[in-house]
Amino acid sequence: MVPFAFCIDMNKVRWQTTLWIMFAAQLLSAVGFSVIFPFLPLYVADLGSSTGMSIELLAGLVFSGQAISMAIASPIWGSLSDRLGHKLMVERAMFGGALILLLMGFARSAEELVLLRVVQGMITGTVSAANALVASVAPRDRIGYAMGTLQVGMWSGIAAGPLLGGVLADAFGFRSPFLLTGGLLFAAGLLVFFGVKAGERPAAKPKDQRVGLLASWRTVMTAPGMLLAYSLRFLTSLGQTMLIPFVPLFIQSLMGDTDLLGTFTGLVVGIASAAGTATAISLGKLGDRIGHRQVLIACAFLTGVFYLPQSFVSEPWQLLVLQGLSGAAWGGITPAVSALLARYSATGSEGAVYGLDNSIVSAARACAPLIGAGVVLAGGLRGIFLATAIAYMLIGILAITRLRADQPTVATESRAGD
16 A cells, blocks of 8 residues: 555656646746747848838738748647657757747848748747646646646746847847747756656557547547637637737827837736736636636636726726736636646547647637737727627637536546546
């Protein structure tokens, strides 16, 4: 009995150690990627075009090109992850991203930057790789806590990165943040390489039992509950990113031209991220106890309720408070959907599941600015908050009417340490 108990305890320690190492790696990579995000269009303008293309078009391609290539590549990397090992895929994303981001710091034209961003989308995908690794080692009854912890790492980095990038860009020029990002991703890769104990490589199946990539994706997509969960993920990402291009313009309409415009815009974005970070772990753990469906329903409706009055604010402080409240409610949505994906999937398919998940998120990021632009053209800047509220209300309605209770829908073997 003693050796068995000791084995259980060691396995428990092992998955928690892996989780916190991945938390640190996620934090470093999120800081790195968000360091460059705010001034990418300015870097495009600074580089200029070598072919005479429109700077505005190139600025759009810098974002959409990366999102589209990631949407295509993520499911492929995810399926390979199930065959070659999840740790290897995290290292590929970290070390590959470090090299590509370093090269961006030496780009000679906007066209080169766009090409490198497309390659970045094909090679990286740190979030989905980290999710798959953690989902493969965490007990199923702790998956909400694990995904909430990863979200805290990601959103802490996203909240801190833009300010750091702005300081570096002002002090040393637009190229310097890319060098920092390359260094941070390399450090995150080293952390995973030395800190995470590689699991056993999946055993090779006989030829007559092997399935191709398309077959593995079809198996995931046809599993009960998975298609709906992916639809909820698409709507979540759509609501989250639809606002990004227009919030600064709306704040400017409230404040006018002032020296504090940039600071207040950063504060609004930061408080929403910080609030979501603060609630993610506790709401993930709550989902483990009462069910992630219930948490998803409550958080989706609360997020919509808090976004709705943002269409009618007349003072900047009102927007700041409501952004904080909506961010706090939103903090429970992402870990809930991630946990549902894990519960609805079979053990051993985590890479394919989260690869497709990242593809769907990337597709939402690619089309969200276009949808947002259409909403703004039709209803003005205030209309974008109404559209976002509707998106989150729709998530709540779908969860109530279509989402089954979050019990595993396929037989899953109990893991050591559960």
